[in-house]
Amino acid sequence: MSYINPKLDLVRRSATSDAEPALTAENQVAKLIDISKCIGCKACQVACMEWNELRQEPEEVVGVYDNPADLNPNTWTLMRFTEYENPQDDRLEWLIRKDGCMHCTDPGCLKACPAPGAIVQYSNGIVDFNSDACIGCGYCVKGCPFNIPRISQADNKAYKCTLCSDRVAEGMGPACAKACPTKAISFGSKTDMIALANERVEDLKERGYAKAGLYDPPGVNGTHVMYVLHHADKPSLYAGLPDAPRISPIVETWKGVTKYAGMLAISAAAVVGLGHYFMAGPNEVSDHDEDEARKLKEGRDV
Amino acid sequence: MSEKTYVKRYSALARANHWVTAISLVLLALSGMALFHPSLYFLTGLFGGGANVREFHPWIGLVLAISFLGLFVRFWKLNLWERNDNVWLARLRSVLAGREEDLPEMGKYNAGQKMVFWLMSILIIALFFSGVVLWDAKHEWMATTLGLTFTIEQSRIAVLVHAIAAVIAIVVWIVHVYAAIWVKGTLSAMVKGEVTGGWGWRHHRRWLREEVGKTAKGNPPAE
Numbered sequence: 328m329s330y331i332n333p334k335l336d337l338v339r340r341s342a343t344s345d346a347e348p349a350l351t352a353e354n355q356v357a358k359l360i361d362i363s364k365c366i367g368c369k370a371c372q373v374a375c376m377e378w379n380e381l382r383q384e385p386e387e388v389v390g391v392y393d394n395p396a397d398l399n400p401n402t403w404t405l406m407r408f409t410e411y412e413n414p415q416d417d418r419l420e421w422l423i424r425k426d427g428c429m430h431c432t433d434p435g436c437l438k439a440c441p442a443p444g445a446i447v448q449y450s451n452g453i454v455d456f457n458s459d460a461c462i463g464c465g466y467c468v469k470g471c472p473f474n475i476p477r478i479s480q481a482d483n484k485a486y487k488c489t490l491c492s493d494r495v496a497e498g499m500g501p502a503c504a505k506a507c508p509t510k511a512i513s514f515g516s517k518t519d520m521i522a523l524a525n526e527r528v529e530d531l532k533e534r535g536y537a538k539a540g541l542y543d544p545p546g547v548n549g550t551h552v553m554y555v556l557h558h559a560d561k562p563s564l565y566a567g568l569p570d571a572p573r574i575s576p577i578v579e580t581w582k583g584v585t586k587y588a589g590m591l592a593i594s595a596a597a598v599v600g601l602g603h604y605f606m607a608g609p610n611e612v613s614d615h616d617e618d619e620a621r622k623l624k625e626g627r628d629v
Numbered sequence: 630m631s632e633k634t635y636v637k638r639y640s641a642l643a644r645a646n647h648w649v650t651a652i653s654l655v656l657l658a659l660s661g662m663a664l665f666h667p668s669l670y671f672l673t674g675l676f677g678g679g680a681n682v683r684e685f686h687p688w689i690g691l692v693l694a695i696s697f698l699g700l701f702v703r704f705w706k707l708n709l710w711e712r713n714d715n716v717w718l719a720r721l722r723s724v725l726a727g728r729e730e731d732l733p734e735m736g737k738y739n740a741g742q743k744m745v746f747w748l749m750s751i752l753i754i755a756l757f758f759s760g761v762v763l764w765d766a767k768h769e770w771m772a773t774t775l776g777l778t779f780t781i782e783q784s785r786i787a788v789l790v791h792a793i794a795a796v797i798a799i800v801v802w803i804v805h806v807y808a809a810i811w812v813k814g815t816l817s818a819m820v821k822g823e824v825t826g827g828w829g830w831r832h833h834r835r836w837l838r839e840e841v842g843k844t845a846k847g848n849p850p851a852e
Contacts, residue, residue: 341665441664442679462679464664465765469785478765483680577785581792589796590666596800600807603725610727610812612827620826621634624841 332445339448341440356454357517358490358501359524360425361555362565363531363539364511367392367406367423375404375507378491400479404503407566420557424565425503425512428475428488430454430551434485435574438582439470445485450519453490461485463482468584472547472572490551500543520553527555546573634826636840638818640765644698662685663793663801687764694757699748707737708747714740724764734834745805752801762787779833 363584376382383401388394404427411420434454437446445460446467456476463483476485490576491501499505500514513523524541527610531539540559543549554568564566639647660682661851663672671678713733717724723731724741732739739745743747761771762779771777779787809815814828 339699342670376780377743379657441667441670443667443670460679461671462664462681462683463766463786464683466788467662469781469788474781480766480769483683483766575785577782577789579787581789584788585796586666589792592796593799595802596803600803600811603807604811607725607727607811612814612825613833614827616831617633617825617827620636620830620837621632623827623830623837624634 333476336450337447338450339434339437340444341446342443343402350427353619354450356490356495356514356551357452357520358430358552359513359515359520359555360552361511361513361524361527362422362424363510363527363536363555363557365406365423365425366509366511367421368508369394369406370506370508371425371503371512372406374502376401376490378494378502379403379489396615398426398475398477398487400477400481400484400486403486407418409548409566410511411564422557422565424554424568426475426566428454428490429473429547429572430488430490430553431572432548432550433574435470435472435547436467436476436577437470438574439466439578441466447491451495453492453495454551455489455492456485456487458482458484458552470478470574470578472574488552512595517549517551521571524553524555526557533556542568544569546571635823636826636829636837637823639822641822642818643703644822646696646703650693650696650700653689653696654688654798657686657693658795658799659800660689662799665792665795684766687760687767690757690760694753698751704738704746705750708743709742711736712745714743716833717741729831733831734837734838737833738835738841740806741804743839745801748801749798749805752794752798755790756798756809759787759791759794763791 349507353524381401381403383395383399385397389396393405395402395405397404404425407424407426409422409424411422412418413420418497429439431454434446434448436456437448437454441464442447442462445457445462447452447457448454461484463478463485465478467485468474468478476487478485491499491503494501501512502514504514513520515523521541521543528539528541536557538560539555539557542554542556542559542562554562554565556562556565558564561570640792659672660676662669663676663679663682670679673682676682676685713735716733717735720731723729724739750782761777762784768779809819812832814825818824826837827839
């Protein structure tokens with residue numbers, strides 16, 4: 328099991344232009360969340376709070392099972408409950424999705440981050456936030472295609488699931504996977520998790536879920552948190568899981584062409600100015616100009 | 630050597646207003662560029678680190694917005710476009726060569742200065758409103774007191790608009806500062822408040838005629 332001996336070498340680092348070694352397939356880890364096995368007990372939520380020492384103030388009940396109502400700086404994973412009336416057999420399906428960071432292979436948060444080293448990607452695929460370097464600008468929130476990072480009002484830093492990178496570094500699985508009573512959450516090498524998912528998808532298909540499948544979206548080059556969905560053709564049924572997530576083209580434009588064209592335009596303006604000064608020379612007032620002005624003034628003053 | 634005459638161009642208040650705007654603009658450019666490109670992140674050191682940049686930048690932006698509004702109210706009338714401005718623009722080659730005898734007599738501002746004025750006005754409006762969307766630390770306050778909330782998609786658009794507008798504003802700023810350095814005798818207008826008569830005769834002859842006319846009638850000079 329390759330994840331037992333993970334390497335915490337960085338393969339990506341925010342706001343850093345140096346070349347980075349590529350992710351290697353061998354040591355990549357993944358968490359597989361099998362939604363068809365989830366009973367919505369929230370043990371994963373509790374385990375996450377426990378391990379990461381997070382305590383969210385209790386909120387008002389808003390009339391649904393989701394509690395708290397949304398992810399926040401102290402809630403890095405959240406069960407989202409959807410009541411879906413399947414039009415095919417007129418049955419009510421309770422779709423429960425454990426929401427949290429997907430640990431994209433192509434992470435939008437990292438691409439958007441301006442602070443060197445505040446967001447890193449380890450060679451095992453985990454995307455992690457470094458609070459020491461984080462400046463709380465909220466760019467990661469704009470970069471993320473899954474609406475995951477949250478900025479804390481207390482310390483102005485961004486927070487999200489770390490995939491328990493500290494536990495994984497010691498050869499353990501994430502706290503949520505350990506706490507899950509139905510084994511809906513599995514953790515291992517990405518290859519193993521895909522194999523496991525394929526077995527589950529087969530099983531679901533045999534049981535009548537013809538559209539069952541694995542959610543490992545190619546728009547972000549795959550993720551290191553994957554779902555087994557009974558309705559893989561309609562991910563958005565599951566509390567708005569993006570059907571085809573990718574880094575927003577606006578973010579790509581901002582962090583791509585704008586950055587380079589902008590630097591070029593500013594440098595060019597300075598160079599053109601300097602060049603003009605040397606070519607045309609200073610624009611100076613002549614004695615003749617001063618004389619004319621004095622004549623004008625005296626003429627009127629009289 | 631001919632004896633120089635002097636003409637008042639800016640009142641002390643106008644100059645103070647200009648320099649508050651100028652200082653905030655430079656601080657905004659430095660702190661903004663620090664987060665714009667990783668190679669410029671070292672600029673955060675000027676502010677005591679990235680977290681400070683994040684905290685200070687919007688407040689400085691607020692100062693600039695209010696201060697620039699003052700400049701706008703002060704100068705917008707003088708920057709209205711006139712027919713002669715088209716002639717000036719058409720003869721840009723003469724402008725850049727410093728052959729001002731080929732140009733029509735200019736009022737207080739020439740077409741280039743007017744373009745700087747209007748571009749900056751538009752860009753600062755764009756920067757202000759996109760900046761409000763990006764001011765995450767005040768979102769809770771905006772939501773409760775102003776009822777303003779923003780979607781992530783809106784904030785993505787805002788961050789792109791903010792970056793592009795800022796780049797253009799910095800280029801316009803370079804043009805503005807360069808013109809003041811290239812055209813000798815200009816800086817004293819914003820430092821001492823006055824220019825030599827010769828400067829007025831050479832660059833803004835119609836304005837000089839008007840000013841001389843006013844003093845002759847005993848009116849106080851315009852700011």
